[in-house]
Amino acid sequence: DTGVSQDPRHKITKRGQNVTFRCDPISEHNRLYWYRQTLGQGPEFLTYFQNEAQLEKSRLLSDRFSAERPKGSFSTLEIQRTEQGDSAMYLCASSHRQGASAGELFFGEGSRLTVL
Amino acid sequence: DQQVKQNSPSLSVQEGRISILNCDYTNSMFDYFLWYKKYPAEGPTFLISISSIKDKNEDGRFTVFLNKSAKHLSLHIVPSQPGDSAVYFCAASEEGGGFKTIFGAGTRLFVKA
Numbered sequence: 001d002t003g004v005s006q007d008p009r010h011k012i013t014k015r016g017q018n019v020t021f022r023c024d025p026i027s028e029h030n031r032l033y034w035y036r037q038t039l040g041q042g043p044e045f046l047t048y049f050q051n052e053a054q055l056e057k058s059r060l061l062s063d064r065f066s067a068e069r070p071k072g073s074f075s076t077l078e079i080q081r082t083e084q085g086d087s088a089m090y091l092c093a094s095s096h097r098q099g100a101s102a103g104e105l106f107f108g109e110g111s112r113l114t115v116l
Numbered sequence: 117d118q119q120v121k122q123n124s125p126s127l128s129v130q131e132g133r134i135s136i137l138n139c140d141y142t143n144s145m146f147d148y149f150l151w152y153k154k155y156p157a158e159g160p161t162f163l164i165s166i167s168s169i170k171d172k173n174e175d176g177r178f179t180v181f182l183n184k185s186a187k188h189l190s191l192h193i194v195p196s197q198p199g200d201s202a203v204y205f206c207a208a209s210e211e212g213g214g215f216k217t218i219f220g221a222g223t224r225l226f227v228k229a
Contacts (some may be wrong), residue, residue: 041206042219103148107159
């Protein structure tokens with residue numbers, strides 16, 4: 001396992017379509033995070049899982065956004081009825097709960113969404 | 117409400133000199149601070165961190181300083197190398213890290229050979 005992987009890397013869609021992104025975290029990490037990054041900004045926190053439990057989702061941008069982590073392993077982020085303002089890089093990260101690197105997030109390379 | 121602010125969008129430094137990147141925060145509940153480095157087309161990678169119980173942490177060429185009373189931290193890179201050219205994000209979190217880490221907007225560092 002070499003790191004956090006995200007799929008697809010790039011997605012171009014038309015306004016109104018649904019899109020889903022997948023994240024596979026580092027296998028021994030029990031925490032998983034979704035962030036969004038727009039041009040010139042830092043990563044913006046969206047939601048967080050510890051194992052399969054979604055412990056924080058208040059920052060999901062609207063009810064069109066939802067995330068799951070059904071078995072505590074991979075996670076999906078779905079955006080329904082996409083809008084042009086949803087165009088951004090969607091980053092997934094994972095981390096240990098404890099240990100010397102407990103606070104460190106390991107990021108994937110991101111999934112870039114373009115909504116036409 | 118930007119809880120973590122990096123007021124310099126870019127910084128240019130000569131190779132071999134010191135790079136100083138600054139960060140300010142507003143949330144006094146933050147107790148863990150991190151710096152991440154990001155190259156184009158890659159996700160951010162962890163660089164160095166500091167707990168609020170310390171005021172300095174050093175790792176090779178990288179040193180982070182924390183001034184809690186001023187709610188300010190800085191990253192020093194010395195000597196700077198061309199490979200250090202990247203975007204640097206300051207980040208902060210409560211409860212020892214991880215959960216809901218808040219990022220600044222980033223500073224793009226150019227190290228000229």
